[in-house]
Amino acid sequence: MCLDECRYNIYSPPAVMKETKKARGTPEEATFLDLLRTCDLLSRGPAQFLKSEDLSPTQYNVLRILRGAPPAGLPCGEIANRMITRDPDITRLLDRLEKRELISRCRETKDRRMVVARITRQGLKLLARLDEPVLEVHRKQLGHLGGARLKELQDLLVAARVRVA
Secondary structure: OOHHHOOOOOOOOHHHHHHOHHHOOOHHHHHHHHHHHHHHHHHHHHHHHHHOOOOOHHHHHHHHHHHOOOOOOEEHHHHHHHOOOOOOOHHHHHHHHHHOOOEEEEEOOOOOOOEEEEEOHHHHHHHHHHHHHHHHHHHHHHHHHHHHHHHHHHHHHHHHHHHHO
């Protein structure tokens, strides 16, 4: 059974999904759908919190990438490669962060085509203020699993990505 032939999809209400658990196809398909549902559900908590700071999860990801970058910054293409979710319009994403003075950008003198981005002090201050509240959201979402189960889950997810990366 392919995803298009499923009577219910990932957008079905949870009550309907429980009723149809036995109707799913292969273990791989069931796992894939569970991953999508779980990802969507877990993404909502941080997204709601970040919205109160007028940040999208993608913008937050860029700020964290730049915080971990060397002081010289990173080219826009490298930022795009390191992002958790791909954003086809990295330039506009960076424009919005630069407008808020959370990052700065400049053209390389050696290669004028290359634009390097750096996090600003204001961006660092914002991340420092968000670090603990974001960690608390993650603790509330996943802390009940305990360290050993979280490590096991992380190992399984890494193993799944290795085959498709």
